[in-house]
Amino acid sequence: MDLDEKLLALLACPLCHGPLERERQAPRLVCPACRRAWLLREGVPDLLPESGTSLEAAGDADA
Secondary structure, three states: OOOOHHHHHHOEOOOOOOEOEEOOOOOEEEEOOOOEEEEEEOOEEOOOHHHOEEOOOOOOOOO
């Protein structure tokens, strides 16, 4: 199941409230400002602040 573009436009980073981007290589949303990512579980974003992972810690320097 794919995240609808209209829904994506409404979602914001739970930490900085900036826009989120869908990552093409993995089922997750990324905040470019915070450099954090949140997984999509069965097409539903898990946007709890504590669920986000650092892109640097995960080794995703160019995500």
